[in-house]
Amino acid sequence: MLILAFESSCDETSVAICSFEGEKKQVLSNQTATQIAIHALYGGVVPEIAGRAHIEAIANLTYAAFEEAGVTVKEIDAVAVTSEPGLIGALLVAVNYAKAFAFANRKPLIGVNHIRGHIAATYYEYPDLKPPFFAMVASGGHTSLIDVNSPTKFVTVGRTRDDAIGEAFDKVARVLGMPYPGGAEMDRQAALGNKDAIRFPQAAMQDSLDFSFSGLKTAVINYIHTKRQKNEPISVPDLAASFTEAVVRAVLTNLEKAHSRFGFQTLVVAGGVAANSHLRAALSGFCNKRGIRLCMPSRAYCGDNGAMIAAQGYFEYLAGNLADTSLNAKPTVRSQGGV
Ligand code: KG4
Numbered sequence: 001m002l003i004l005a006f007e008s009s010c011d012e013t014s015v016a017i018c019s020f021e022g023e024k025k026q027v028l029s030n031q032t033a034t035q036i037a038i039h040a041l042y043g044g045v046v047p048e049i050a051g052r053a054h055i056e057a058i059a060n061l062t063y064a065a066f067e068e069a070g071v072t073v074k075e076i077d078a079v080a081v082t083s084e085p086g087l088i089g090a091l092l093v094a095v096n097y098a099k100a101f102a103f104a105n106r107k108p109l110i111g112v113n114h115i116r117g118h119i120a121a122t123y124y125e126y127p128d129l130k131p132p133f134f135a136m137v138a139s140g141g142h143t144s145l146i147d148v149n150s151p152t153k154f155v156t157v158g159r160t161r162d163d164a165i166g167e168a169f170d171k172v173a174r175v176l177g178m179p180y181p182g183g184a185e186m187d188r189q190a191a192l193g194n195k196d197a198i199r200f201p202q203a204a205m206q207d208s209l210d211f212s213f214s215g216l217k218t219a220v221i222n223y224i225h226t227k228r229q230k231n232e233p234i235s236v237p238d239l240a241a242s243f244t245e246a247v248v249r250a251v252l253t254n255l256e257k258a259h260s261r262f263g264f265q266t267l268v269v270a271g272g273v274a275a276n277s278h279l280r281a282a283l284s285g286f287c288n289k290r291g292i293r294l295c296m297p298s299r300a301y302c303g304d305n306g307a308m309i310a311a312q313g314y315f316e317y318l319a320g321n322l323a324d325t326s327l328n329a330k331p332t333v334r335s336q337g338g339v
């Protein structure tokens, strides 16, 4: 079946057309317009500007997605759209566009959870991947550990109590004068530095699987300010490498705890921060040592994209989770333990 999917939960508008035939999952088109250059002027995402930019982009991206895929509207079997969680004004753009498209063309409509979507991006790289597995989603807005029981049954067992990992990367990068979002530049700088140069603290979370990154972020920012006040030089590569090392340590500590509790054999790591090369290398080592199969989307599908929404939309469709024109956007999700 062919699914047309829309994503507009934050600062990327994306429209994809993907094909699903049993285990064969294929991205026929994935057209994304990023708003990074606009938000970089303000050092972060400005929700009102994001909403307006999604409106300006979505129709042209839809035409481009059809052209790239080489299919017609008639051939589309269902329409999927990110309906939660995200910036409300941003989410509403794709939700309304998808509703109108589905209604006008008499196609089934599917509302998709963005975090589920990030996990589903992994199915393209690993067509044989099937729950149960354990997942971590690390992005600019979310850091969650999730027990995935089936393609549509998820239990969140750990989450950040304050900053998301990507948010911590971006805030440290900003203090260092890097343009928003600084995660990818921090990755490049860290490759040039010594990860043992500065020992930053790690939040003690006892036996909880939750994360906390605000203490680490504050420690790094205080370090930078102190150095500047004393007129001492800062090695950006060493700082980026040491900060990344502290983040990686926190992630591995919780995955270790989760592994002894859940004994999973497959680990999926997705979301924008899953593109981080140091985290990817550390996860590979962690999983190799324990005989865990590590599955991560290719870096192109770690950030927000329409293809991931199509993949999760496919499973929601199979499970009969269809929406109608009453579908609404939700900024947060507070279902019991689920995502
Ligand atoms: O999943 P995503 O595109 O959007 C959200 O749902 O938030 O994630 C964006 C986040 C940003 O915080 C960005 O700085 C971070 O992912 N990011 C990275 C890297 N590439 C993107 N963080 C660390 N290393 C990277 N290579």
Ligand code: ZN
Residues within 6 Å of the ligand: 114, 118, 139, 140, 271, 272, 303, 304
């Ligand atoms: Zn995301």
